[in-house]
Amino acid sequence: MFRVMAMIAACDEALRSAIGAGRATLSYYSPRGQEAVAAGFAAALRSDDYLVTTYRGMHDQIAKGVPLRPLLAEMVGRAAGTGKGKGGPMHISWPEVGLMVTTGVVGSGLPIAAGLAWAAQRQGAGRVAVVCFGDGATNIGAFHEACNLASLWSLPLVLLCQNNGYGEHTAFAGHQRTARVADRAAAYAMPGVTIDGNDPLAVHEAVAEAVALARAGGGPTLVEAVTYRLYGHVFGDRMAYIAKDELDAAWAAEPLTRFRAHLVESGVHSEESARAVEESCATEAAAVLDEVLALPGPGPEELLTDVVGP
Amino acid sequence: MSAGDVAGSDARSDAGDVVEQDVRSVRAAIQGALAEAMEADERVVLLGEDIADPGGGVFGVTKGLSSTFGADRVRDTPISEQAIVGAAIGAALGGLRPVAEIMFMDFLGICLDQLANHAAKLRYMSGGRTPVPMVLRVAVGGGLQVGAQHSQMLEAWLTHVPGLKVVVPSNAGDARALLLACIADDDPCVFIEQVPLLARKGVVYREPLSLGCATVTRPGRDVTVVTYGRQVHDALAVAESLAPDVEVEVVDLRSLAPLDEQAMVASVARTGRAVVLHEAVVTGGFGAELVARLSEQLFGRLRAPVLRVGAVDAPMPYAKGLESLALPGQQRLAAAIDAVMA
Numbered sequence: 001m002f003r004v005m006a007m008i009a010a011c012d013e014a015l016r017s018a019i020g021a022g023r024a025t026l027s028y029y030s031p032r033g034q035e036a037v038a039a040g041f042a043a044a045l046r047s048d049d050y051l052v053t054t055y056r057g058m059h060d061q062i063a064k065g066v067p068l069r070p071l072l073a074e075m076v077g078r079a080a081g082t083g084k085g086k087g088g089p090m091h092i093s094w095p096e097v098g099l100m101v102t103t104g105v106v107g108s109g110l111p112i113a114a115g116l117a118w119a120a121q122r123q124g125a126g127r128v129a130v131v132c133f134g135d136g137a138t139n140i141g142a143f144h145e146a147c148n149l150a151s152l153w154s155l156p157l158v159l160l161c162q163n164n165g166y167g168e169h170t171a172f173a174g175h176q177r178t179a180r181v182a183d184r185a186a187a188y189a190m191p192g193v194t195i196d197g198n199d200p201l202a203v204h205e206a207v208a209e210a211v212a213l214a215r216a217g218g219g220p221t222l223v224e225a226v227t228y229r230l231y232g233h234v235f236g237d238r239m240a241y242i243a244k245d246e247l248d249a250a251w252a253a254e255p256l257t258r259f260r261a262h263l264v265e266s267g268v269h270s271e272e273s274a275r276a277v278e279e280s281c282a283t284e285a286a287a288v289l290d291e292v293l294a295l296p297g298p299g300p301e302e303l304l305t306d307v308v309g310p
Numbered sequence: 311m312s313a314g315d316v317a318g319s320d321a322r323s324d325a326g327d328v329v330e331q332d333v334r335s336v337r338a339a340i341q342g343a344l345a346e347a348m349e350a351d352e353r354v355v356l357l358g359e360d361i362a363d364p365g366g367g368v369f370g371v372t373k374g375l376s377s378t379f380g381a382d383r384v385r386d387t388p389i390s391e392q393a394i395v396g397a398a399i400g401a402a403l404g405g406l407r408p409v410a411e412i413m414f415m416d417f418l419g420i421c422l423d424q425l426a427n428h429a430a431k432l433r434y435m436s437g438g439r440t441p442v443p444m445v446l447r448v449a450v451g452g453g454l455q456v457g458a459q460h461s462q463m464l465e466a467w468l469t470h471v472p473g474l475k476v477v478v479p480s481n482a483g484d485a486r487a488l489l490l491a492c493i494a495d496d497d498p499c500v501f502i503e504q505v506p507l508l509a510r511k512g513v514v515y516r517e518p519l520s521l522g523c524a525t526v527t528r529p530g531r532d533v534t535v536v537t538y539g540r541q542v543h544d545a546l547a548v549a550e551s552l553a554p555d556v557e558v559e560v561v562d563l564r565s566l567a568p569l570d571e572q573a574m575v576a577s578v579a580r581t582g583r584a585v586v587l588h589e590a591v592v593t594g595g596f597g598a599e600l601v602a603r604l605s606e607q608l609f610g611r612l613r614a615p616v617l618r619v620g621a622v623d624a625p626m627p628y629a630k631g632l633e634s635l636a637l638p639g640q641q642r643l644a645a646a647i648d649a650v651m652a
Contacts, residue, residue, distance in 0.1 A: 083437040104427075
């Protein structure tokens with residue numbers, strides 16, 4: 001899990017550096033600060049379990065096992081990308097590891113994930129679906145329709161809300177009166193839990209429990225992982241709507257540093273060996289990004305390919 | 311015209327061998343196609359509001375299927391259109407072949423994000439990794455006095471989205487063949503069922519039909535009426551009434567995406583005149599696309615401007631007299647034919 005978190009942070013750093021230096025141009029929704037959620041839930045899943053995520057999804061994609069080369073190539077619109085450069089950073093998919101959809105529309109992944117869970121239920125191979133979304137998504141109709149259907153049909157679905165405190169530029173308290181997203185689960189007669197999303201072990205434990213319930217035919221669970229997005233909504237966000245104290249506190253509780261300290265304290269890593277993991281991730285991420293930036297974009301023959309099937 | 315439509319019957323379409331004079335209603339043809347598909351392929355599943363027995367859908371189209379194939383394969387859903395279309399997309403991604411039903415086409419507004427942003431685009435955005443083989447059956451109630459929110463032909467919303475296939479059968483035989491083609495297709499298909507057509511009987515043929523194959527339902531040398539769905543029968547009735555003074559050729563497009571542009575252009579190239587007819591309102595309708603293509607292909611060879619006949623640009627009124635005036639009736643088609651022949 002630590003390596004996954006380090007790799008997420010490393011890819012994020014590589015991309016933000018490249019954008020800042022003008023080497024890459026993309027709308028980038030940094031997941032930095034949410035890497036513990038991804039590392040935790042993915043460790044509770046099988047490779048063939050389904051995942052649906054959102055445009056702020058690179059952490060989920062890396063954790064689920066999407067290879068870096070096609071992932072970063074898609075981020076920068078190269079033919080070697082997951083979608084041949086035709087999807088872009090908001091539309092990554094890699095069915096080989098169960099990543100079926102990354103949506104750019106808030107909340108829209110939930111009904112689709114319910115359908116994947118329905119297929120899994122019918123096929124009876126014990127597969128589950130996980131759908132990731134933000135706190136902002138819990139106000140849109142698609143969320144409620146999917147919760148209701150998943151509950152009604154006892155679908156093997158884990159609804160994982162990565163509550164990072166903001167829906168675009170509106171703080172949680174400004175977009176709902178509910179104290180906790182997990183409270184909404186009661187309306188659908190499903191379990192709802194709130195956990196510290198900056199602790200990968202807590203996330204793993206909660207998601208593993210939800211997955212076990214789903215695999216056993218017990219239906220969906222709404223898991224609310226409370227976390228923070230450290231770089232705002234989109235690259236270039238000046239975050240004028242966030243109080244300095246709040247941001248300072250979030251950085252002080254930053255999950256990678258915190259998990260490193262935990263691992264050192266518990267003797268799993270030394271400070272040096274932990275740093276070595278992070279450095280190797282940084283080196284790999286930078287190298288892969290350099291490599292894919294040198295690759296060609298899709299040719300004009302791709303323009304009308306894949307609109308419909310052959 | 312709806313009364314004639316309900317009572318009418320179709321001899322046969324252009325293609326295919328007739329098996330033992332299998333005459334069925336459009337409703338029975340659709341139901342039969344669903345049963346055939348489910349029989350042949352375990353992956354075919356149905357979902358929608360009230361589709362299971364005893365109701366079998368508000369128009370009885372899916373009647374009997376849940377009793378035959380089980381209520382977990384013919385699944386009733388809550389009134390929840392985003393969930394229905396989203397679940398169909400997910401099921402398709404997960405290896406099933408879902409056929410979802412939206413009770414009225416007017417309700418597409420509730421789930422258009424799922425259809426237009428997801429079903430239509432997931433193949434392209436993934437470079438071909440995630441095709442979405444699903445069918446969305448939608449009913450349209452125009453002509454039944456069900457008012458402005460249950461009567462709209464909204465096919466132009468759909469043809470404007472690359473990645474969707476849009477199919478509008480005009481008769482029982484085509485309904486069966488086209489629905490089977492949709493279910494076999496690896497892309498999302500919207501199958502439009504005009505309710506006044508459901509009771510109409512016609513010969514069901516066994517030959518398969520590909521999407522994107524228009525047919526000349528009636529040959530004629532003077533003017534082509536390009537149309538689809540239940541307006542095909544209006545066109546045929548008008549053609550009969552004008553013969554032999556004016557020989558009208560009727561082209562039934564059968565699917566709008568893919569569009570058999572070649573068949574349409576070939577017909578109009580022969581006749582030199584065309585009227586485009588559909589039930590949807592005229593402005594921004596699919597007819598405008600057809601006129602544009604005819605103009606692009608045949609500009610110097612047209613003997614008259616191509617005219618459009620459709621519903622008037624107003625919400626569908628409830629009162630019978632007004633609804634009849636709003637819909638593109640046979641009189642307006644005949645007047646348009648007169649105009650292009652003048």
